[in-house]
Amino acid sequence: MADYVYGPGRTHLFVPGPVNIPDPVIRAMSRNNEDYRSPAIPALTKTLLEDVKQIFKTTTGTPFMFPTTGTGAWESALTNTLSPGDRIVSFSLGQFSLLWIDQQQRLGFSVDVIESDWGYGADLGALETRLRGDSGHTIKAVCIVHNETATGVTNDLHAVRKLLDAYRHPALLLVDGVSSICALDFRMDEWGVDVALTGSQKALSLPTGLGIVCASPKALEAAKTAKSVRVFFDWKDYLKFYKMGTYWPYTPSIQLLYGLRAGLDLIFEEGLENVIKRHARLGAATRLAVEAWGLKNCTQKEENFSDTVTAVVVPAYIDSSEIVKHAWKRYNLSLGLGLNKVAGKVFRIGHLGNLNEVYYYT
Amino acid sequence: MADYVYGPGRTHLFVPGPVNIPDPVIRAMSRNNEDYRSPAIPALTKTLLEDVKQIFKTTTGTPFMFPTTGTGAWESALTNTLSPGDRIVSFSLGQFSLLWIDQQQRLGFSVDVIESDWGYGADLGALETRLRGDSGHTIKAVCIVHNETATGVTNDLHAVRKLLDAYRHPALLLVDGVSSICALDFRMDEWGVDVALTGSQKALSLPTGLGIVCASPKALEAAKTAKSVRVFFDWKDYLKFYKMGTYWPYTPSIQLLYGLRAGLDLIFEEGLENVIKRHARLGAATRLAVEAWGLKNCTQKEENFSDTVTAVVVPAYIDSSEIVKHAWKRYNLSLGLGLNKVAGKVFRIGHLGNLNEVYYYT
Amino acid sequence: MADYVYGPGRTHLFVPGPVNIPDPVIRAMSRNNEDYRSPAIPALTKTLLEDVKQIFKTTTGTPFMFPTTGTGAWESALTNTLSPGDRIVSFSLGQFSLLWIDQQQRLGFSVDVIESDWGYGADLGALETRLRGDSGHTIKAVCIVHNETATGVTNDLHAVRKLLDAYRHPALLLVDGVSSICALDFRMDEWGVDVALTGSQKALSLPTGLGIVCASPKALEAAKTAKSVRVFFDWKDYLKFYKMGTYWPYTPSIQLLYGLRAGLDLIFEEGLENVIKRHARLGAATRLAVEAWGLKNCTQKEENFSDTVTAVVVPAYIDSSEIVKHAWKRYNLSLGLGLNKVAGKVFRIGHLGNLNEVYYYT
C-alpha cells in the first residue's frame, strides 16, 4: 500500500497536468460513497451544472460532466455534433492537437489538417484560405486546441471567430480548452464557441475523472441530426435525466462532485479574473526564469506565449529527459517530458492550477 | 462546501452501488495528484494489472482499467469485439440488462433479445433453441448480465458456457459482472468468458471511476477485425502503451490507482474465497430477515437468489419509494429504489462490498 | 503501517469514549500543521473560546482549552482553585469518581469522601450533614462527577447547588462533566457551577487531546490565591496570552482546533437542545433494548439513569469481559468493559456523541 518511491519532503508537481489539488479539495473528497439517487446528489449536481458555466463564461451553454478524461470529452464533442464523413478543419501544432486529429480521423471524419511547425501557433491564414474557398459550406466544423500543452502555445480564438464571421461561415467551432479553461482568458459566448471542453485534472485542480463539455444552443441543435454512433458520450441521455431532475444516466463519482464543489468555491472566492491574472503573473515569471537560466522558450512568438505551460529548450548536447529524471529522483520534482517531435529537446514546466509564487522563486 | 443534508450519526449505505468504501481505501486516496509519466505510476499500474486478474479468476485474460463507469465498460466490451450489424443474443430480465440491450441496439448491432419476466433468470432454454438453429454461426456474441441488480437475480454462467460448448458454437461470451465480480463466484477462464467487466464502485468498494474490462485471447483476436468505431474505449491504444511500459494512453486517476491497490490488498488479506463466502452468509441473512418481516423476495427461484442484492416486494397498498425516502430522511439509511417495471413495488437492499454483520442484525 | 486487526466492514464503536467522530470533523482535521503565531490561528481560537461557552451554558465563565485529557482537566480545575491541605468533599460512586478522589488526595487536599454503593447516585443527604455542620466553612470545595461513566449514573447537580445555597455555604462547586457536557442537560451559570470540565473525545465527538475547563468569576478569583503548585495547567499563563490576543502559552494542536470548529458547527446546526433530546431518546431506547434482552441496568434508580452510557449487568454465570471480547473479534463492535468492583459483572454501552438510531435497532 506504500508509495512506490519514498523521499523525504513534499513532492513538487509541475507537470501541465494532472496538477496540484488544493488541500480543501482533497479534504472535501476524503469521503465514503453516497447513493446518487438520494435527494442530496441531484441537489448538489444542480448547483454544479449552474456554476460550472461561469468558468466557460457562458450563460447560454449547456454543460455535461462526463465521468471520463479529456480524450473522452473530445470524443463527446465530436460525435454529438458531426456525422461520419463530415469535413472538418483541424490545426496540427503539437502532440495534443495531433492526438485529437488522430481521433477525428478514426471517428470517420474527413479531416482537413492545417500544419504548423512545433512552437508556432495555428495558421489562421490557412484557415482563411479554406473559408474563402468554401462558399458551399462543406466545412462542418473547425477544431482548435486553445493551448497546445506540448509546446506551450496559446492560440487566438477570438481571431478564429472573427474569420468565421467575416466569411459568414456556419461551421461549428469546437475548442479543446483542456489546458486553458479556468486559467487563461476564455469566453465561450463572446467568442461564439460551439463546444468547449476541459478535464478536471487541469486548471480546475481536481483529480482526473471529469471531462466537462459545454455545448452552445447551436451545438445542441446539431446534436439532433448528428449521425455519429455514441452511447456513453451521448448528450441525449444526459438531457433526458436533466429534465427528470435526477441528472445522471449512470453513476457519477460522488467524491469528484464534492471536490468540484470545493474547487469552484475556491475559484469563486479568489475570483475567476484574479485566477487568470495570477496565471499571467506566474507565466511571465516562469519565462523570466527561463531567460535568466540562459535557456530558450520553445514557443516562437510572444503572442503565443502560454501562461499555463512553458516548454523549455535545452542545449543540443543535453537530453531533456535526463533533466526530468534527475529532478524527479533527486528533488521530488516532477517536470513534463518533451513529447514526439520535441522529445529529448524540451522539458516542460506546468504553471497552472492552484499555485502561488513560492513554488517558483524565493 | 457543506453536505446537502445534515443528520447526526453516520450514513448507512445499502444501495447496490456505489457501495461503502473501507476506511483504509479512503485514506489511501486522500492525496495530491502525481505525474503519471513518472516511474512510480507505471510501476504501480503494472502490479494492479497483474493483481486485478485474480478477481476475474483468469491467468490468460488481459485487463483494461478505463477511466469510466460500467456503462463505458459495456461499450468497450462491445465495440472492441463486434462490427456494426453483427447478430448478438442478449437476455432481458431487468433494468440493467435492458439498458445494455439499448446500448447494443444504438451501437448498431442486430440484437436478438430473449425476454424473461422480471424476477426470473435468463431463459437458457431459449438460448439453446437459438444455438441449435444457428449452424451457420450468425450469432457473434452472447451477452448476459451475471447478476441483474434491479431484481436480485443471479444467472448461471457455467450453464451458458456448457450450452455454447455443446453446440460447439464460436460466439463470444460477453458478461456484465458489475454487481457480481469480487462478490459472487465468478470464473473467467474456467467458464470460458470472453469479455468480463465490472465497475470500481461495486464489490471492489471504491469510488466510481474505473470500468475494468478483461478480455480473453479470443476476444483480443476478435478486436483485430472488429469494425465498430471506437477511440476512447479502444483496447488497441492501451495495448500499445502496455508494450511501451507506460501503460496509459491518457491520464488516469492517480487516486483511484492507489485506492485500487489498497482495495485489492484488503481483498487478498481476507482472501477472495472468504470474501465470496461472506457475501453468501450476508445474502442468506438478508433473505432470512426479509422472510421474518413477512415480505417476499422479488426473485422467484432459489437458484437465482443473489448474494449481492435483494429486491424486497412490498405489500400492494404501500409505495416502496416512500419507504426508501423515509429511511433516508429519518435514519440516514440509503436503500435502492424499485426501477422501471417494479418501481413502487420493490425496494432493494445492497449487501455487497466491504460489509460485516453488525450492519444487519444485532 | 497497517491497522492491527483487519476485519471487513466498519468498526462499530460503542464505548463511552473515545466516541465516533463525524466524517466532516475527520475531514476538517486531515491537514498539515500551521504556524500558531500567524494571524489565522488566534482568529480561529477567538471564535472557539467564545462558542465553546455555549456548550457549558455560561456567559460569565472563562474557558481554557488545555492540550491534555480529562485527567489533566481535573488537575487544572483543582490546582487553580485550591491550596494544599484544603478540605474538600468528594463523592465516590464508581471508577471515575474514585480516580478523581485519588488525584485529589495525591495533590495534597484533605478529602472528605462520601461513599455510595456502585449503581447508586451521590449521597446528597450526607453532603447536607457536612454542610450543616460546617458553619466555619472549612469545606473549600465540593467535587462531583455529573455522570459516572463506570456505572451509568447521572447525579442531580441542581440539587447540590440548592443545598449549598440553603446553607449559604461558599464552597466552590467543581464538576466533572466529562461524559455529560454536550449530551446531558448541563447549566453552568444557572446551577452555579464554579469549574466545569470535559474532554474532546466524549460528547464533543473529537479525538482525545483537548481538556476543556470553564471557570466561573468566583473560580478565577480563587485562582489568585490558590497555592497549589502548577505551571502547565496554570490558568494565569492562558489569561496573559488571552490579553495579548495570541491565546496560546505553548503550541496547540492545529488539527484539534479546526476539528473543534467543525464539531461545534455540527452541534449548533443540529441545535444543542436537539442534541440533548437525541441523547435522551437513544438512552431510553438502549434501556428498552436491555430490558428486552432480559438483562438488568446497573443503575439502581430511574432518577439516575444515564442518557450517555448504560452499564448492563450480565447473569452471574457469564463473564462480561468475554462478551466484550467476542463482540470485538467477531463483529468489529467495541463495548465498554466493567471496571474495578463491577469487572466481569457488567458491560457498558456508550450512546453519546454523534450517533443516530440505525446504530441501535433496525
Add this chain to the structure above:
Amino acid sequence: MADYVYGPGRTHLFVPGPVNIPDPVIRAMSRNNEDYRSPAIPALTKTLLEDVKQIFKTTTGTPFMFPTTGTGAWESALTNTLSPGDRIVSFSLGQFSLLWIDQQQRLGFSVDVIESDWGYGADLGALETRLRGDSGHTIKAVCIVHNETATGVTNDLHAVRKLLDAYRHPALLLVDGVSSICALDFRMDEWGVDVALTGSQKALSLPTGLGIVCASPKALEAAKTAKSVRVFFDWKDYLKFYKMGTYWPYTPSIQLLYGLRAGLDLIFEEGLENVIKRHARLGAATRLAVEAWGLKNCTQKEENFSDTVTAVVVPAYIDSSEIVKHAWKRYNLSLGLGLNKVAGKVFRIGHLGNLNEVYYYT
C-alpha cells in the same frame, strides 16, 4: 468551517514548529476513534514504545508518551526526578531556556541560572566552576536545552557529560531535546542523559499532542523518592499500566498513535542517520543562503550553528516582524518571529522535520 485566510497555492511552513507533516502521516491519522482498551491499541502502543527508543538512541531508557506538549514534557521531567527546594543548575540562552527556567522556579526548585548572551551557547566554564565547588553534591540536576529554538544555538551535550564525569558528580542530566531529537545527533545512552524529551510537532513531524519523555534507569530510581507533587505527569501511573500490558492510565489520542507509527516508519525507511545528515545538509544550505542575502546569523560561533533552525539578523532599519507578516500574507510562507530580546531583530527559518531541497533553492 472554512480556513481563516485563503490564498491560492500551498502554505509554506518554515517555522521551527509545528513543522510540516508528511502526507502518509496525515493519511494515517485521518480516522475515527477506536476503543483504547481493545487488544489493538495496546499492541500498537507496545511497538511504539519499543521503536521510539531508537530516536533517543537508548536501549536502557524507558519512554513515556504523554498527551501533552513540550511544556508538559518539561514538567514531567522535573517533577518525577526532583523535590521542592532541590538545587538545580540551568542555562539561560534564549526564550525557550528562559521559559523552562521560569517553570523550574515556579515548581519550587532552587535554580542556579547560568546566563549567556543570546546567540551564544551554554557557558560550560561556569558549569565547571559550579561542579568544582560542589563537593557536597548539593546540585541535584543540570538542565540544558540541546538546541535553543529562539536563537538557533546548539549546545554540546557530550561536553556536559564529560564535565559531570570529570568531577564524578551524581547530578541528573535533564535535556530539552524538543528541537533536536530526531534531527540532530543525540545519544541518550552514550552521553549519559538521564531525562530527554521532545514534542511530536517538532522533528517527528506530527501534530502537536505527544510530549515524549525518556528516563534513564537512574532517573527512574530518582522518581521513587522525588517529592514533587504530580498526578497527570506521574511516571508511576504509566509504569503500573505498562506492567498490566494496557499501557494507558488515561485516554490517548488514537490518531496520534497511528500517526507516530507512520512517522517512525518513514524515519526508519530513510534511516535515522540519513535523516540527521539531511538536516546537516539543509542547515548548511540555509546558512549559505543567509550569507548570500548579505544577512547575519544570530548564532555567534560556528560550533553552535543549528541544523534545525536559523535565526537571521535583519538590518537595524527593518522590523523583522514586518518581514514575517509580509511573507505570510503575500506568499503563504510562515517564518518564525524573533522572540523577547531579539523581537524585531531576527526572523527564524525552521528547517527541521520532513523536508527536502526544493523548499530552499531551485
